[in-house]
Amino acid sequence: MSSIREDALYIANEAINAVLPENAVISALRSAEFEGGVILIAIGKAAWRMASAAKEALGDKIMKGVVITKYHHSLGEIEGIEVYEAGHPVPDENTLKATERALEVTRNLSEKDTVLFLVSGGGSALFESLREGVTLGDLANITKQLLNSGANIVEINAVRKHLSRVKGGGFASLVQPARVFSLVLSDVLGDRLDSIASGPAYPDSSTSEEALNIVRKYGISISERVKEVLALETPKALNNVETKIIGSVSKVCEVAARKAESLGYRAKILTSTLDCEAREAGTFLAAIAREICEFNSPFEKPCAVVLGGETVVHVKGSGKGGRNQELALSAARGIKGLDNTVILSVGTDGTDGPTDAAGGIVDGTTVERLMEKGMNIDDFLDNNDTYHALRAIDDLIITGPTGTNVNDLILMLIR
Ligand SMILES: Nc1ncnc2c1ncn2[C@@H]1O[C@H](COP(=O)(O)OP(=O)(O)OP(=O)(O)O)[C@@H](O)[C@H]1O
Ligand SMILES: O=C(O)[C@H](O)CO
Ligand SMILES: [Mg+2]
Structure with missing residues (x-):
């Protein structure tokens, strides 16, 4: 005994083995059907592993792809897919460049096409295209203040979502009319899909008012210009998205x-x-x-x-x-x-x-x-x-x- x-x-x-990204991605894709082309976008600390598993499962069905992961988190080349590394927990120039590339390969798609979106923790820092009026310097500065403030991840991401074109459902809006099929490895308690990696393909439940209140509550210093950007709302409904949580606590x-x-x-x-x-x-x-x-x-x-x-x-x-x-x-x-x-x-x-x-x-x-x-x-x-x-x-x-x-x-x- x-x-x-x-x-x-x-x-x-x-x-723990049951939530290794490879196993989970392959079993989620086994039953999935795709009508048109598949474009893979993977973000987060597990992005490389998730993307390489998707490639194993779907092979040439994947037409193009972009992986964005943290420095030293990619494990080599994946055939037919561009792999980028960028700053985490504070986003950097490479975050913006790689995200721009992801937006390029998902532009002008038809409603038959699918963006296979693989999401894991860390995605907030690694996937970013800023709203007009916000600079990378602003974002890095606000991110550092938030990370040190004692604010929890849901609060931090409520602010980040309102500075971003891709967070808080923004990415799914931008790739319309293509469909987004999203596989998510959750690192947020309660599996709040609009908070994990700041929910680029999930309707946002947070509001501008909440974002402004969080800034006030934790004494985050921001300019008047950034305050005006925070006041713009994120998408509250999306009709082109299907989401599956493939791993969580x-x-x-x-x-x-x-x-x-x-x-x-x-x-x-x-x-x-x-x-x-x-x-x-x-x-x-x-x-x-x-x-x-x-x-x-x-x-x-x-x-x-x-x-x-x-x-x-x-x-x-x-x-x-x-x-x-x-x-x-x-x-x-x-x-x-x-x-x-x-x-x-x-x-x-x-x-x-x-x-x-x-x-x-x-x-x-x-x-x-x-x-x-x-x-x-x-x-x-x-x-x-x-x-x-x-x-x-x-x-x-x-x-x-x-x-x-x-x-x-x-x-x-x-x-
Ligand atoms: N000496 C210590 N004893 C206990 N806890 C510590 C000590 N030093 C640091 N920590 C805790 O470790 C935490 C960081 O641990 P860890 O890197 O595992 O975080 P994490 O949440 O898993 O990060 P990630 O989300 O990036 O995976 C800090 O929040 C801090 O509270
Ligand atoms: O990237 C993030 O926002 C955190 O890891 C939570 O998903
Ligand atoms: Mg840890």
């Missing part, structure tokens, strides 16, 4: 639950939108573990409790770590001494904070194993130094970059 730790790692691995959770069941655990998805402070999530999860261990309730053993989301860390210490490592280590404190209990937290992109680890996996012996090394768990948590604590006792999860990016998976197994 496999150990409970092995089970947890197996389940997480299977769940909800899917990761579903697969994790299914795999856990196949190993004999009763599985429950607690949430797929966890977004609180990482150490609070860990403490809370540990409290649930104690309840289950003592009272066999609210979930009956053997059980798997699955969560998805993206917690936050307000870094105050000078140590090294990431939100998943911090969640895991704080959970370890709460499950100290419990038998047959494992908690794992992992970033599906394989990188947790500025470290080479993807996350952490802890159990009832983690605190004791630290103590044996003369290490006090509280010191490491206080200093946001979870990486060094987990590394010392072999409780890190190291996968290397996975090639996908759909937030984080948290899994608790008890038997």
Whole structure:
């Protein structure tokens, strides 16, 4: 019989594999039918992988294509497709140039043609054509201010959409009357399609008024000229678009639950939108573990409790770590001494904070194993130094970059 730790790692691995862009794109295109020509446009950090999978699935049906990804994120040439790299998280000159090229190859299409639009996180910075009255300097400056302001991604993108010709449904409007078939790898909690990469092919739910309020709320400094541009509305309805989400943290959770069941655990998805402070999530999860261990309730053993989301860390210490490592280590404190209990937290992109680890996996012996090394768990948590604590006792999860990016998976197994 496999150990409970092995089970947890197996389940997480299977769940992440299910949202690798290659597998997901190929299976989504298997059933798709295209009447006229297909023009491929791929944007975001996973753009290259998504495009190369589409090429594998459709071959010469793709007439032309443009891939725009982050620097060092393309993996070579793709036959018949132009591959560009550009600035992220702050857009640069290459963002504008590559986007211009994407607009050129999708100009003058007929209603029989399809723009196969492959969207992944990071797309907001990588795909941009500015409205008149806004310069690249304005956008770079506003982007930097927004990224440092504490505004969330939905808020940041509401502003970016109102400065752009292609965001907030703009791209789908520009390629009319062609149809847009859009495959989306979601990195936004709740899978808000108009926020992922700022929704270039999705009707915008945000308004100019909201964008102006966000600028005010976070004290973003903008010129009068830019303020006038923000006041122009984005498209609120589009009739040429079909969209499929091919990967998201909800899917990761579903697969994790299914795999856990196949190993004999009763599985429950607690949430797929966890977004609180990482150490609070860990403490809370540990409290649930104690309840289950003592009272066999609210979930009956053997059980798997699955969560998805993206917690936050307000870094105050000078140590090294990431939100998943911090969640895991704080959970370890709460499950100290419990038998047959494992908690794992992992970033599906394989990188947790500025470290080479993807996350952490802890159990009832983690605190004791630290103590044996003369290490006090509280010191490491206080200093946001979870990486060094987990590394010392072999409780890190190291996968290397996975090639996908759909937030984080948290899994608790008890038997
Ligand atoms: N020492 C630390 N301990 C805990 N968390 C940290 C530490 N240093 C940085 N972080 C957190 O790591 C986060 C960045 O991590 P990461 O690069 O995994 O982000 P991400 O959201 O996955 O990025 P992307 O959207 O580009 O994939 C920061 O938001 C910060 O809160
Ligand atoms: O590009 C973006 O806007 C973020 O990654 C969210 O999708
Ligand atoms: Mg990450």
